[in-house]
Amino acid sequence: MVSQTKAVQFGNIQLGTGIPKIAVPITGKTSDEVIQQAEKIILEKPDLVEWRIDFFNDVTDADKLKAIAEKLRSTLNVPLLTTFRTHGEGGELELSDEKYFEICHNIIAFGQTDGVDIELYHESNSVLSLLVAAKEHSVVSIMSNHDFEKTPDKIDIENRLTKMSEMGADVAKMAVMPETTDDVLTLLEATNNVQNKLTTPIITMSMGDLGKVTRISGEVFGSAVTFATVGAASAPGQIPINNLRNDLNDLKLK
Template sequence: MKTVQIKNLVLGSGRPKVAVPITGKSLEEIAEQAQTIAQQKPDMVEWRIDFFKDVMDKLILQAGAQKLRKILGETALLVTFRTQAEGGELALDDDGYFKLIHEVIQEKIGDAVDLERYHDEGKIKELVGAAHENEIIIIMSNHDFEKTPSKQEIIERLSSMVALGADIAKIAVMPNSNGDVLTLLQATKEAAEKLSKPLITMSMGNLGKVSRISGEVFGSALTFASVTQASAPGQIELAHLRQELEDLKLS
């Protein structure tokens, strides 16, 4: 598997790296969460800008990014607007979504940007190109909060992300049985063997927690933990997750 570097962070080798979300609604909440998270020294911070009440104000968004840069220093920053259709906080039509992501890229709000897979493919390719011109990493993603697709469907979705130019392909699915968790893990193993880009995969909720700690075995390069507030069901508290990853390390 090829590796991808985001600032000083290398994804795709060794143990899964750990990202922690910031979900503040105001600049004050964002700064407060960032200070607390920075003390814990995660590998990456994900700024979930769909939680931010002023996300559509370009100048205030830039001010938030500047605050985060000062607090987080050299920690890699992933910027994510999660649409409501994929479990996010704010409704935004496709035009608004693409406009916002384009601004995030052009203004270099983060070191990496999350780009949802299932939008217009032509516009997705344009944003991937713009990100790469600005030396920003694209994590392309898909989330299913209802079910776990078949193994083949999961592999096909991840493969399509790589084909569209993603630097890292991500999928999160909801298990309705322990068999669903096995499906996600088997799909991760096979996709990691097949694809040339790092993967991020997870089975959500309590049933899927094992997938958040087993990435080194099956081929998932990044996992998400909570410090102040979880951004998805099943996230494990950072200190516990670190110990579990250490206990399960292969090397």
């Protein structure tokens, strides 16, 4: 079956076409650490950068967050995805839903990012309001769900990704934790099925060592982005960027 995916413009790159794009996370706790990591990362020429603002010590201070967002934007020469990963989905900081949505709205309003991560499993009207805000500000919405405990069954994975698309997300993302090789195959089969049904680009990964194969096989099975490391990892199983780039090129479809 031919993929139905329609590419989404993300800064100067397209998600959902060709070889998976490589993202590298910034996990600095201070403004200096954020910029130092950014300067080191851009030397390795990733396709995009993910700024994990849940690591940033002053993330709840809107003025300080805006100041570092502006400085980071001027430092980077690649597209930027900004993510607050909540504690329940593997993030660093436990906040109320109200504060989570406030931070996400601020990030969109600052106008300093190409994309924003929006978690699926929050109050639906609040999620929809973020999607609307992102669209109004021409910010790409990547809706996500992470399960650090297990791998849901294939139908469940497919349904979650489909729901993200139906809600209006530009890109749908899901990460799961495998306990067996069968779990890895479940994730890959679900990914393949969904990319053959939806026009929305999808990002999927099976985490940890067992799931590393899913981080290099996205072009075959239909995952648009893969996450690499330059220094610290933000999730288990991420591969150093130079190794990952070689792996992706070796598996590139002719």
